[in-house]
Amino acid sequence: MRRMLSRTDLDALVRDLLGAGTRVIAPVRRKVQGREFVEYAPVQNPEEIALDGSQPVRPLKQVVFPPTETLFNYKQDKGLVQIQEAPTTFSDTLVIGARPCDAAALEIVDRVMDWDYHDEFWFGHRQATTVVAVACTDSDESCFCTAVGLSPESTRGADWLLIPAGSSFEVRVVTPKGEALLESNKSRCPESDVPEAGKASSAVEEKVRANLAMNPAKLQEWLGAHFEHPLWQKIALRCHGCGACAFVCPTCHCFDIVDELEGVGRGARRRNWDACQPALFTLHGSGHNPRKDQSARFRQRVMHKFSIYPSRFGEILCTGCGRCIRVCAAGMDLIAILAEIGQNAEEAGSTL
Amino acid sequence: MEELRELAKKLLQEKQVNAVVGYECDRRGVRPAFVDDPAGCDRLVFDHRCVQNLPAYLSPRRTNVAGLGRLAVVVKQCDARAVAGLIRESQLKRENLVLIGVRCGGVAANPNESRELGAETLALRCYGCSGTETAMADYVVGEPKTVPAAGGDRDARLAEIEKMSPEERLALWKEWLSRCTRCHACRQVCPMCFCERCVAEKTQPNWIESSPHIQGNFSWNVTRALHLAGRCVDCGECERACPAQIPLGLLNRKLAKIMSARYGFAVTDDPSTPAPIGSYRLDDGQEFIL
Numbered sequence A: 001m002r003r004m005l006s007r008t009d010l011d012a013l014v015r016d017l018l019g020a021g022t023r024v025i026a027p028v029r030r031k032v033q034g035r036e037f038v039e040y041a042p043v044q045n046p047e048e049i050a051l052d053g054s055q056p057v058r059p060l061k062q063v064v065f066p067p068t069e070t071l072f073n074y075k076q077d078k079g080l081v082q083i084q085e086a087p088t089t090f091s092d093t094l095v096i097g098a099r100p101c102d103a104a105a106l107e108i109v110d111r112v113m114d115w116d117y118h119d120e121f122w123f124g125h126r127q128a129t130t131v132v133a134v135a136c137t138d139s140d141e142s143c144f145c146t147a148v149g150l151s152p153e154s155t156r157g158a159d160w161l162l163i164p165a166g167s168s169f170e171v172r173v174v175t176p177k178g179e180a181l182l183e184s185n186k187s188r189c190p191e192s193d194v195p196e197a198g199k200a201s202s203a204v205e206e207k208v209r210a211n212l213a214m215n216p217a218k219l220q221e222w223l224g225a226h227f228e229h230p231l232w233q234k235i236a237l238r239c240h241g242c243g244a245c246a247f248v249c250p251t252c253h254c255f256d257i258v259d260e261l262e263g264v265g266r267g268a269r270r271r272n273w274d275a276c277q278p279a280l281f282t283l284h285g286s287g288h289n290p291r292k293d294q295s296a297r298f299r300q301r302v303m304h305k306f307s308i309y310p311s312r313f314g315e316i317l318c319t320g321c322g323r324c325i326r327v328c329a330a331g332m333d334l335i336a337i338l339a340e341i342g343q344n345a346e347e348a349g350s351t352l
Numbered sequence B: 001m002e003e004l005r006e007l008a009k010k011l012l013q014e015k016q017v018n019a020v021v022g023y024e025c026d027r028r029g030v031r032p033a034f035v036d037d038p039a040g041c042d043r044l045v046f047d048h049r050c051v052q053n054l055p056a057y058l059s060p061r062r063t064n065v066a067g068l069g070r071l072a073v074v075v076k077q078c079d080a081r082a083v084a085g086l087i088r089e090s091q092l093k094r095e096n097l098v099l100i101g102v103r104c105g106g107v108a109a110n111p112n113e114s115r116e117l118g119a120e121t122l123a124l125r126c127y128g129c130s131g132t133e134t135a136m137a138d139y140v141v142g143e144p145k146t147v148p149a150a151g152g153d154r155d156a157r158l159a160e161i162e163k164m165s166p167e168e169r170l171a172l173w174k175e176w177l178s179r180c181t182r183c184h185a186c187r188q189v190c191p192m193c194f195c196e197r198c199v200a201e202k203t204q205p206n207w208i209e210s211s212p213h214i215q216g217n218f219s220w221n222v223t224r225a226l227h228l229a230g231r232c233v234d235c236g237e238c239e240r241a242c243p244a245q246i247p248l249g250l251l252n253r254k255l256a257k258i259m260s261a262r263y264g265f266a267v268t269d270d271p272s273t274p275a276p277i278g279s280y281r282l283d284d285g286q287e288f289i290l
């Protein structure tokens, strides 16, 4: 037996939650100066939710990891400094319509956020957020989730996964948080014996598979042994070092910490998104930069995602969402790069 | 295309240059190419998807590109304005560079455009351009082409905004700029943002707050626009690169119009034309000085 949810009932569910003061984030259509796109944004009304649009141009991470977040405020008072810590509990948020690649990223980044310290802000947001993902009904030439062990209907990182079936959705409940959501919406999700809806996305999955096949273990091994290789210089020439790829990446999580004055003797300490592609990221106070040029910086991007993170946490730091490919003004194409490295790894393997 | 490939081959074979910067096809469209051996020249292409402003790679910030040695660069007429700008501002010596001027029939707004070039797909910067080769070119390739007629008034979107009240305009820019996450991609792709240390990176004093809150975002985007007044070469790369979909080109365009009205300056591929920021004229308006 499967549980089904009609779009009308989904809208009613959203209305209930909005009425109860829950923040609801969903993909919405935008038009700025003639350019149309979809982005995750707070909605006031369920009609705004676009579950059938293209992939949101920016990732879901901004919901649990805002581009700027105040850590504490400070005030100087006659030589004494008073600190007022920012709260690390947040009001309830429901995400409706997360892409599986965005939902999975949350769980992957959890690892590093609970590694050398426990990131209270990240987990505060995670705790407050319920994620309802929706299986993809479309993909493009930049998607490669299947190459990193995910799929257009992966449930990873989601509390519910909705699988589109006609004008309704099949509801897959994934976590205890998802159980709780079902509990309060049981009458909206009747059991039904309609044939399995899962196959709706198998065509999408096939399309994605055709974009890239890769052997992550071999890739990781090759990367570990080829910190120095002419490939890095060759592929990075066109890279502007702009970092747009990291800013749209659901798994990139680096941040900078700054103190900003907000008047005489008072200010705030904030953390802001940062990225390893601009030179400033590793520039030392002495003027020395250990990552001396863009080839070293781009290598870092690939190494961190496909070698360093996997060896530390057993996870690839990439969900194959393809955003870095779509956004890049220079035409850097991670699929082509991974395919080339993969080929090197194959050749290295055969001569061993 | 053959002409371009043959020329590139010859330049490399004769060791006139160490590498040719041009365009090649990739999986999705067209991207910049760096060719350093004659056999690779067959990769080079030029068509309406060749959007990118290649002189951006000539900025001294690109140390790995500089490491290639002497370069030949494929330039459209509009791209040559960036070369002229870099020469004007002493970032580049003309004699250190070979320019391959292409005859251009206009480009699309993005390099992955699969549709034919026409009024709908033509990039804004091509509106009104003849597409002829730059006078700076050392070599010219391609037959003369016709740029498709523009799909309307290029400045229609600017005119809309100019009609608004200051309050409405502020609200609109607040909405747009609140989307900025301060990646600085707009700066990194800009051929004229060549500063080794951008004012936005200064922390002592912190002129521009690096946090992507509305105040920091206004400081950043307004400062960047002002630093490019009379310097922006109108390639539109900042807007294309912006992951937040902010219509940055509007700011640059507005400033270009002010530079033209107040200083009679229009961006040009003639490096000997002084830019207002780097020249002094007795008849410059100064009524704003109290």
Ligand code: SF4
Residues within 6 Å of the ligand: A238, A239, A240, A241, A242, A243, A244, A245, A246, A277, A327, A328, A329, A330, A331, A332
């Ligand atoms: S890969 Fe592309 S988006 Fe990323 S830093 Fe380089 S130019 Fe920017």
Ligand code: SF4
Residues within 6 Å of the ligand: A245, A248, A249, A250, A251, A252, A305, A317, A318, A319, A320, A321, A322, A323, A324, A325, A334
């Ligand atoms: S590296 Fe690229 S494809 Fe992978 S998760 Fe990040 S943005 Fe998506």
Ligand code: SF4
Residues within 6 Å of the ligand: B076, B077, B078, B079, B104, B105, B106, B107, B125, B126, B127, B129, B130, B131, B132, B147
């Ligand atoms: S502005 Fe002119 S030279 Fe530049 S791409 Fe358009 S038509 Fe070609």
Ligand code: SF4
Residues within 6 Å of the ligand: B179, B180, B181, B182, B183, B184, B185, B186, B187, B221, B241, B242, B243, B244, B245, B246, B248
């Ligand atoms: S590219 Fe866009 S998001 Fe990035 S700093 Fe510039 S305006 Fe902001």
